[in-house]
Amino acid sequence: ARWNPVYRYTFKDRLSQRYEKVLPKVDVFVCTADHTVEPPLMVVNTVLSVMAYDYPTEKLSVYLSDDGGSELMFHALLEASRFSKYWLPFCKKFKIEPRSPEAYFSTVLQPVNMDDPVMAEEWSTIKKLYEDMKERINNASNSGQVPEAARKEHKGFQDWDLVSSRRDHPTILQILIDGRDPRAVDIEEQTLPTLVYLAREKRPQYHHNFKAGALNALLRVSSRISNGLVVLTVDCDMYSNNSKSLRDALCFLMDEEGERIAFVQFPQSFNNITTNDIYNTSLRVIMEVELRGLDGNGGPLYIGTGCFHRRDTLCGKKYEKDCKIEWWTENDKRAEESTKVLEETCKTLASCSYEKNTEWGKEMGLKYGCPVEDVLTGLCIQCRGWRSVSYNPERKGFLGVAPTTLLQTLVQTKRWSEGDLQIFLSKYCPFVYGHGKIPLQLQMTYCVYLLWAPNCLATLYYVVVPSFCIHKGLSLFPKVSSPWVLPFLYVIIAKYAYSLGELLWCGGTFQEWWNDQRMWLYKRTTSYLFAFTETILKLLGFANSGFVVTSKVADEDLSLRYEKEVMEFGAPSPMFSILATLSIANLLSFIGALKIVIMDSQSRVFDKLALQMLLCGLLVIINLPVYEGLFFRKDNGRMPSAVTYQAISIAILAHTIALLY
Numbered sequence: 001a002r003w004n005p006v007y008r009y010t011f012k013d014r015l016s017q018r019y020e021k022v023l024p025k026v027d028v029f030v031c032t033a034d035h036t037v038e039p040p041l042m043v044v045n046t047v048l049s050v051m052a053y054d055y056p057t058e059k060l061s062v063y064l065s066d067d068g069g070s071e072l073m074f075h076a077l078l079e080a081s082r083f084s085k086y087w088l089p090f091c092k093k094f095k096i097e098p099r100s101p102e103a104y105f106s107t108v109l110q111p112v113n114m115d116d117p118v119m120a121e122e123w124s125t126i127k128k129l130y131e132d133m134k135e136r137i138n139n140a141s142n143s144g145q146v147p148e149a150a151r152k153e154h155k156g157f158q159d160w161d162l163v164s165s166r167r168d169h170p171t172i173l174q175i176l177i178d179g180r181d182p183r184a185v186d187i188e189e190q191t192l193p194t195l196v197y198l199a200r201e202k203r204p205q206y207h208h209n210f211k212a213g214a215l216n217a218l219l220r221v222s223s224r225i226s227n228g229l230v231v232l233t234v235d236c237d238m239y240s241n242n243s244k245s246l247r248d249a250l251c252f253l254m255d256e257e258g259e260r261i262a263f264v265q266f267p268q269s270f271n272n273i274t275t276n277d278i279y280n281t282s283l284r285v286i287m288e289v290e291l292r293g294l295d296g297n298g299g300p301l302y303i304g305t306g307c308f309h310r311r312d313t314l315c316g317k318k319y320e321k322d323c324k325i326e327w328w329t330e331n332d333k334r335a336e337e338s339t340k341v342l343e344e345t346c347k348t349l350a351s352c353s354y355e356k357n358t359e360w361g362k363e364m365g366l367k368y369g370c371p372v373e374d375v376l377t378g379l380c381i382q383c384r385g386w387r388s389v390s391y392n393p394e395r396k397g398f399l400g401v402a403p404t405t406l407l408q409t410l411v412q413t414k415r416w417s418e419g420d421l422q423i424f425l426s427k428y429c430p431f432v433y434g435h436g437k438i439p440l441q442l443q444m445t446y447c448v449y450l451l452w453a454p455n456c457l458a459t460l461y462y463v464v465v466p467s468f469c470i471h472k473g474l475s476l477f478p479k480v481s482s483p484w485v486l487p488f489l490y491v492i493i494a495k496y497a498y499s500l501g502e503l504l505w506c507g508g509t510f511q512e513w514w515n516d517q518r519m520w521l522y523k524r525t526t527s528y529l530f531a532f533t534e535t536i537l538k539l540l541g542f543a544n545s546g547f548v549v550t551s552k553v554a555d556e557d558l559s560l561r562y563e564k565e566v567m568e569f570g571a572p573s574p575m576f577s578i579l580a581t582l583s584i585a586n587l588l589s590f591i592g593a594l595k596i597v598i599m600d601s602q603s604r605v606f607d608k609l610a611l612q613m614l615l616c617g618l619l620v621i622i623n624l625p626v627y628e629g630l631f632f633r634k635d636n637g638r639m640p641s642a643v644t645y646q647a648i649s650i651a652i653l654a655h656t657i658a659l660l661y
């Protein structure tokens with residue numbers, strides 16, 4: 001992943017010179033799943049940010065897929081559609097960035113150009129409009145109910161009379177803004193982008209296939225409504241931070257050399273990372289270093305969000321040489337029906353039974369049955385002959401919300417590593433499925449991620465066995481006085497010096513690197529372990545993998561600790577039991593080892609056990625936040641006492657057994 005990094009630049013003025021008149025239609029898909037962990041206000045901010053792309057509005061359509069099927073989300077989107085009439089002209093007139101109103105008003109606290117009275121006045125008006133909308137959306141969310149008055153204003157709310165639960169309802173499809181409608185204009189009489197709300201049909205007897213199912217429904221529905229040649233997929237928490245990203249992506253796709261490019265992936269960046277990134281949620285090295293390396297090896301992975309696809313490649317098209325795409329062909333094709341009729345005809349496309357006996361989820365659209373549907377889909381696209389590019393501009397294309405607690409981070413990593421290992425063990429294993437289709441070096445880089453989970457075995461060995469052996473005076477590494485210690489020291493020093501250098505070079509801090517090492521350990525001993533065992537169980541037919549949606553909200557108490565970079569334990573979890581037990585066991589070993597060394601006057605034991613003690617000592621130092629959480633903290637984020645007692649008993653028991661045998 002580091003062999004051949006690629007740096008890319010775009011020339012958007014040339015794109016404009018050459019193609020402005022024939023720019024393709026673009027469809028943006030925003031996915032949301034649960035209004036309790038993904039607040040409607042956040043979701044509509046994402047929607048507004050992509051509606052405000054610097055792009056001909058008649059060619060832009062935005063779709064919101066709501067897997068929660070929530071009236072509150074629909075209400076928020078309706079509010080946003082009204083607000084967009086003011087917001088879009090404002091963005092374009094004053095060329096503001098970012099174009100998510102929440103992000104904009106929280107960074108820009110007063111009109112940028114105070115001398116310009118027009119700007120100052122408009123700024124205040126828009127801010128007021130936004131604040132009012134925010135209040136209405138949040139009031140509805142907090143009370144869990146859309147106000148009666150608002151319900152009466154739009155016939156769309158009637159659809160919820162048929163909703164019995166979020167897992168059992170017919171398709172709800174509302175075209176809130178129909179770009180074809182001459183009345184769909186903003187306050188400056190400019191066309192608005194099309195805006196669609198979709199909650200696909202859900203029935204208990206049909207598997208909904210999580211996000212992949214949602215995206216496939218969107219692909220079909222949008223093909224009837226706008227059929228954009230380019231499709232952008234974004235998570236509901238990732239607002240567009242750069243109104244030019246769409247043009248950036250087109251620079252690659254429409255380039256003369258770009259006919260083989262299936263998708264342009266922007267790295268995931270986050271706007272809620274603390275100074276020293278305590279849970280390593282920024283994934284800085286992966287995003288800044290490894291994606292470029294993958295690009296050099298044949299193309300980055302598809303990572304689900306911030307990715308521009310060509311629609312046909314997403315739908316299963318194979319690459320053929322010299323098959324140039326005519327970008328403008330689809331532009332004049334438009335559905336003829338009225339909005340009402342269009343809504344009705346599209347509903348069947350999002351029904352549960354539509355996919356029965358079709359290739360959807362297999363050869364068409366996003367693949368089903370894998371918790372990392374994105375990676376698997378990207379791999380298959382590449383295996384059909386396509387390549388991809390990664391683009392990482394100075395001004396980030398998208399900013400999202402990273403998990404803010406240890407448990408969320410570990411659970412997210414578990415989902416990823418589980419999905420990755422499933423791919424490796426399936427027929428899609430890059431070495432088998434990709435053989436002869438993608439370059440060998442790309443097959444190998446895929447496996448860097450796909451083999452995350454089995455890494456738990458080696459790591460667990462290193463945190464358990466050497467420290468238990470100290471007690472018995474069993475030495476597992478060469479003596480310090482022997483030359484054989486040199487290769488070990490070399491590997492240790494070179495590896496850590498390199499990773500430190502790399503992180504500093506990417507703009508990280510020393511403390512961040514140290515936190516990374518801790519998370520490296522915790523992910524391996526918990527997330528990877530659970531992912532590994534569950535994948536094996538699944539292979540044997542005992543378990544099923546799901547998709548636990550990451551929460552994007554946190555209470556005040558918790559956010560405060562996050563900002564102060566205090567590690568969050570709080571809730572009991574088997575993952576914490578493992579972390580606590582391992583850290584106490586290592587502490588006991590370390591104390592035991594000190595005792596042995598001090599008692600041994602000729603220091604022969606030290607010579608023998610030095611490397612083991614170094615390892616054990618480092619484990620103790622890196623676990624300091626766990627000891628604090630176990631023994632010293634009083635706040636709500638400390639380790640639950642049940643976990644503490646359990647961990648102490650198991651660690652002592654294990655030590656006693658180790659001593660006896």
Ligand SMILES: O=c1ccn([C@@H]2O[C@H](COP(=O)(O)OP(=O)(O)O[C@H]3O[C@H](CO)[C@@H](O)[C@H](O)[C@H]3O)[C@@H](O)[C@H]2O)c(=O)[nH]1
Pocket residue numbers: 031032033034038065067209210211214234235236237303304305371372373374412415416547548549550551
């Ligand atoms: O049944 C579901 C479950 C999730 N989602 C959406 O999927 C997105 C990602 O979910 P999130 O809980 O935020 O997971 P993350 O781990 O943050 O997501 C990363 O990992 C996923 C694969 O595991 C990718 O799909 C995402 O794009 C990538 O950002 C969100 O917009 C959800 O609303 C759905 O639409 N339907």
Ligand SMILES: [Mn+2]
Pocket residue numbers: 235237400401550
């Ligand atoms: Mn997310």
